[in-house]
Amino acid sequence: MKKLLSLLLALAMVLSLGAVAFADDPIAITVWGAEEDQTYLAERIEAFKAAYPDQTFDITLGVESESTAKDTILTDVEAAADVYAFASDQLPDLVNAGAILDLSTVEAALQALAGKTLDDIKAANVEGAVTAATYNGAFYAFPFASDGFFMFYDPDYISAEQAQTWEGLLDAAAAAGKKVGMTLASGWYNTAFFNAAGFSTSLNADGTTNMDWNGTSPDGFTGVQVVQAMQAIAGHDAFMAIADGDISNQIAGGDLAAVISGTWDTKLVSDTFGEDYMAGALPLLTLGDKQVPTRGTVSFKMIGVNPHSAQTGWAVLLAEFLTNEESQVARFEAREIPPTNIAASGSEAVQANKGVVGLTEAAAVGVVQSVGGKYWDPTASFGEQIAQGTIGTDEAAIQTALDQLVEGVTAPVG
Amino acid sequence: MKDKKLGSIISHNVLIAVLCFIWLIPIVWLVCMSFSARPNMNTSTFFPQEWSTQYYKQLFQPDTVNQFPAWFMNTFKIAIATCIISTCFTLMVAYATSFGKFKARKPLMNVAVMLNLFPGVLTMIAVYFTLRTFGLTNSHIGLTLVYSASSGLGYLICKGFFDTVPRALCEAARLDGCNEARIFAQIVIPTSRPIIVYTIISSFLTPWMDFVFAKMILNAGISSQYTVAVGLYRMLDKSLINSYFTIFCCGGILVSIPIAVLFFIMQKFYVEGITAGAVKG
Amino acid sequence: MTKVGSAVGGFFRAIGNFFGEFFTAIAKGDWAVKLSLIIWGAGYAKRRQYVKAILMTLLEVGVILFSVYFASQYVPKFGTLGTVQFAQEFNIETMQMENNDYDHSFLILLFSLFSFVVWAVAAVVWIRNVVHAYQLQLDAEAGRHxxxxxxxxxxxxxxxxxxxLLTPPIIGIVIFTVIPILLLIFVAFTNYDQQHMPPNSLFTWVGFENFKSLFSNGGMTVTFGYAFVRVLGWTLVWAFFATFTTYFGGILMSLLLNSKKTRAPRLWRTLLVITIAVPQFVSLLLVRNFFSNGGIVNTICANIGLTGWLRSIGLISTSYIPFLTAPGWAHVMIILINIWIGVPYQMLIATGILMNLPTDQLESARVDGANKVQTFRYITMPYMLQVTAPTLVTDFVKNINNFNVIFLLTDGVYTTTNQLMANSQAKEVDLLVTWLFNLTQNYYNYKMAAVIGIVVFLVCAIFTLVAFNFLIKGDKEGVYQ
Structure with a gap:
């Protein structure tokens, strides 16, 4: 007991001394970015320091993938980075946990030091990205990249005309002895088929999701019809259902003639399919006697600021700096990631990039996803059931499966 | 008659060879993959189409993802510290419960049994916040404490071994005027080499094996702070596996070699220690 | 049961003695003993044990300081777990956010528990201190040294x-095991979840609500109870198979290797031990890629026509063999892979124990004309079982909580096709612990995770009690002493 107490006292003293000693230290900010962005971010952080020469900064750069940022941050908000990159679908959870700063609270500082208002930032970026960074009317994050999936195909096996429809695509691949790959076991991907029929999802203030895929869409299609169309695709000999996250491996594997993926695979596709690879919107889906575009998910990557940061003001300035036009251009040059900044996306290099063209084409018919935390597991399972063909072709069985899906997705959060 | 016997010997050894072969397939694959000339997994043939040692070289050229030399040193330091604290704690508790004759002995042992029944993963979040209160998250000291502080609970095998140490020796020493501390240090410890080796090896290995706690506590995302397990685990992340799978294999091999060597040197003691402990424990 | 009865009786008698001594000391002690109720060092000071007196008084001061400066911030709020919501404001002068003096429910809970533990220890020290002071008085009166x-x-x-010897390890255990476990138990009675996450929100006590929602449908999710029963079922099945397959596998392997017919047994044993030397996270992640849907084993199976044959007889409906991605397949594969990892280890243990196998019994069996199977059945196995029964029980409990194997093999790979399981964020291959890890890591459902944790504990406790009472007769301690 004595030991414990003396240990505690000693620790308390060390901590309080530390607090005093560091009071006049440089402005310490931690930044989290994706593994692939580390080199680029390190350069831009140096540029930020150079932009404010009369301040001393101590900026630490850490690794946290955009897709898992929320999980790490919410475990301990107070220990999380001051500035972090994340994928737009995490915004509602971050807001509800109080892990992201409403930027209007620090707009004055932004205006005073960077000379920009939030309206300037909103005007500089594409509308979809601004919408995705807004939740319940408040603007929370600086968007920096479009993120979504589209189709790559190998023109050696598939003609542009064949790539217009799923049937054409699959038949062409089958004829060449190749496969068409897509991830079905993820709500990010498989929602494309339901979106095609006019279904949608929405998010309530309490974090629950609205979903009506078991009914009839505004366009007059039923959920059962969508599932049947998906089953026709998944059951095709040339279709390969790829596990979530395994797409890159499968592209590298060399069996694919076409794949549904995103800009992160551009280089790999170019290596595997050859430099003449093609990229474009997803094929048309046949529903009943109509053909409708398969509407992929449009999402964005953005940088947010932790309200529990000790240096909130400077953190916001850094976040803005890392997403301004200059930074977005630099990022595109480093990683071929399509910018959200309107001026940056106007450049010739961006316009000529096939991956960007593919993403733009897919985004033209795409849908911004709005879902809560309970959406992901049930939809992943549903996609896997279609991939493995466990639901069956009986309409009543499909309807039951859809009912169960909706029940799981719309369940209360708690 | 002789032929029949020979036949049975051959079939017996062939059976063993087949079993060992099956057991080694994944390990052989690991070795082969680590010498592959491509960064990603080869899914079309068992052996690499092209052989190369370039990824071993790359393993020692740190980049933003791969900091293997730093990870190795971190883990090594943590392992040494964990090993010392854990071994001391385990031996202390084992001696006290085996040789001690105090009233609270049985109740304490029962409490220890109860505590061992709670799943460790569960208490992780509370451990994390306790460490954070003392400013020990993102520190190797904190991680060492997590691995070693509760090690006293794993005393049973060691106690089982101590129970087999002849009491006559201790009684004689006591008559000679030795106090308990000297009996512990000069009589019991020297006769317990197998169990000490066993304890040292198993506590030394903990930091090399665990990644759940390490991932939770080293959460600043700074790669050079990681342990080998966290670092290598990250290499198999969706976005990285394609360029780092072969490096992961190289890292896996390099981690296994020292552990394997340790095992072979200590194998005899290890078997003796664990069996003597298990017989009684 | 009488053993348990006497243990309980002994426990209460011990408590009775503890307080009995204390009250005797107060009643019969002189003024110094009575004063040491207030000033801990008084009793020692009177007997000229000044150093001890100062140390005890300093300890007392320490406890008081701890209570005033630390515990007082948290313990009074223990009843509500805090009432002041987090709020902040931006100050453009300092470029920093200014927070209000908010309550952090989790820290209130944690530090209150910490304070309770400190006070409990202090109370014991206080009582023992008075008894010691009285003892000293008796010694002095009797003229003893x-x-x-x-x-x-x-x-x-x-x-x-x-x-x-015990103090340092126990301090470690209390801070890193006991307090976290107590915390877990308390969290099961709160509404700590994603809607109530400190520091931005407060959580509070809800009584037995969480336990009710575990066992009634319509609580946390519509299918929570459904998923719970299935996960529990697989947990028990897994623990059973994982324990016994590796146990018997290890014995058979060791008999095989130690047979007189074996040539170069050391070589074979060394080869097998290599699999232990590769850290589990490496070997498991490797095996998971080895057997993945597009992995090398699938390529080979497709090339030799196994995949096609399995498809034609209707065992699989996919173009690959779903080794780790379909229920049934994955269950079997997980157990097989566990055999791969576990058998060499058990083989080492079995080898050591079989070396101690009494040879006279084997000899007489041979003379009686028993064949190998009979020897194994009637001599080797009973001996092994008798020696290793306790470790068998602890292995079973360890397997119930075997996080590594399941997590490393299935996390991010296995997607359930059972919608009702998915609706509860569970998978068919989840153990209670991996499910619970998922609930806390991805869904922040700490309250339900705590409830499941308590259930895991109860399952393990019941099993251990039953196993020790019925399988293992008598207490072997002391046999060697």
Missing amino acids: INTFKEDCMEYLGDKFHIT
């Missing part, structure tokens, strides 16, 4: 050596 400080210290290396 009173220890100097040095002699007192020496006692901690002599008769009280166990206290010296």
